[in-house]
Amino acid sequence: MAPNFLIMLAAALIPMVVGAVWYNPKVLGTAWMKAADMTDEKIKGANMAVIFGLTYVFSLLIALALYAIVIHQVHLYSILVDEPGFGDENSEVMKMLTGFMDQYGQNFRTFKHGAFHGTLNGIFFALPVLGINALFERKGWKYILLNGGYWIISLALMGGVVCAFA
Secondary structure, three states: OOOOHHHHHHHOOHHHHHHHHHOOOOOOHHHHHHHOOOOHHHHHOOOHHHHHHHHHHHHHHHHHHHHHHHOOOHHHHHHHOOOOOOOOOOOHHHHHHHHHHHHHOOOOOOHHHHHHHHHHHHHHHHHHHHHHHHHHOOOOHHHHHHHHHHHHHHHHHHHHHHHHHO
């Protein structure tokens, strides 16, 4: 079971689109700049092509990781890969797998389900990772919550798109 790579490329754009809104000065950008000790001079001195290029690559890695998180059927293949006959379409294991996927392969393949798992990963994975780094960087709770909220929303949307369309 392989992901639809075009959907992965599209899902990788989501953090950039959400970020353009979330970190806009008319939304939460001004509060983020203050919490992050960011200045206009720092922003203007950055190589934005590198920043956006790497952001897209990292977001693509996140989309690929979400594929295995939000689509439960992916794990069947890893469970069965060592079984005799795996890969041979005429073997018992592959007939069983094909039958199972025909019957249950689309279960829980909705935007809502993917968004749920994306949200959980935002709350229970991204937020704590950001929080730990922020604490050692001596950033405040506002910084943690601003960035955590961004990732919770981004991961929810990415999870939804990946689950429903990949």
